[in-house]
Amino acid sequence: MEEKTKARSIPFARTRDHHANETAEDYVEAVADIIAKSGECRVLELARHFNVSHVTVSRIVKRLQNERLLHSQPYRPIELTPKGATLAKRVRERHQVVLDFLIAIGVDKRNAEIDSEGIEHHVGLKTLAAMKRFLKG
């Protein structure tokens, strides 16, 4: 999305970018959470977490491993690389801000949890900062 790009088309290109990062963000966040909760993260645990088949998880884990966010050996638990752990921390904090923010403006917890799961990936630095200001003020 460079020079000749019409201004009105930029938001759509950015949204496509957000979606391209979404799986990675949700997976590292999930791996961090599951390890924090139960000590290790298994393919089947991720499958239950996202309510998808273990096959889907297995393939995505392989891709994220190529991107150096995770590592795992066959039939072994999944772990985060330093890069993955850094991303997980950032994503988890952003998710928490979005969730707290929705609750702060009066959304019930259940709907805040649902909507924040999708919204988080589209919250840029400026919007995140605005939400933090709102929560502090």
Place this chain on the structure above:
Amino acid sequence: MEEKTKARSIPFARTRDHHANETAEDYVEAVADIIAKSGECRVLELARHFNVSHVTVSRIVKRLQNERLLHSQPYRPIELTPKGATLAKRVRERHQVVLDFLIAIGVDKRNAEIDSEGIEHHVGLKTLAAMKRFLKG
């Protein structure tokens, strides 16, 4: 018989639903806007709008036609069905609320336009109502 879905997996399933509707929502909104602005909506105009190739637009238009949201004949302008027009109206209003809301909490216009393009599709009725309350209050 229904399987008992784990509570923590529900937000992800809902997010997948939101994404499944996203293209339809953005396209009917774009068609409505383009017709309002220039009288008719052409494949190439949509391609410029989203910054994708005309081939991508053409295939998606065909799918949305099967879903009775649009109709078009080869080499003719694209029009909204009543169903499509109804959806466009709802989507456009929701988008406007999200955009106004982001600006109201202090996000600059440019970033509000970018983030709202993705966020809109994840804003459920409860969250939308909360945003409207905030804007009125």
Place this chain on the structure above:
DNA sequence: CGCAATCCGTAGCCATTGCTACATTTTAGA
């Protein structure tokens, strides 16, 4: 009128993320 530019459709490629069915490995219990 006629032709060239423009618009649009089709063919066919890729990546991603769903799935089921089946194969293989690991683990746990009798």
Place this chain on the structure above:
DNA sequence: TCTAAAATGTAGCAATGGCTACGGATTGCG
């Protein structure tokens, strides 16, 4: 120990949305 269950991997299919290349239709202009 040793075998059955559980966990994981592999094969292969579908839908969606990106793309380029190319061909046909429409339109505008000289």
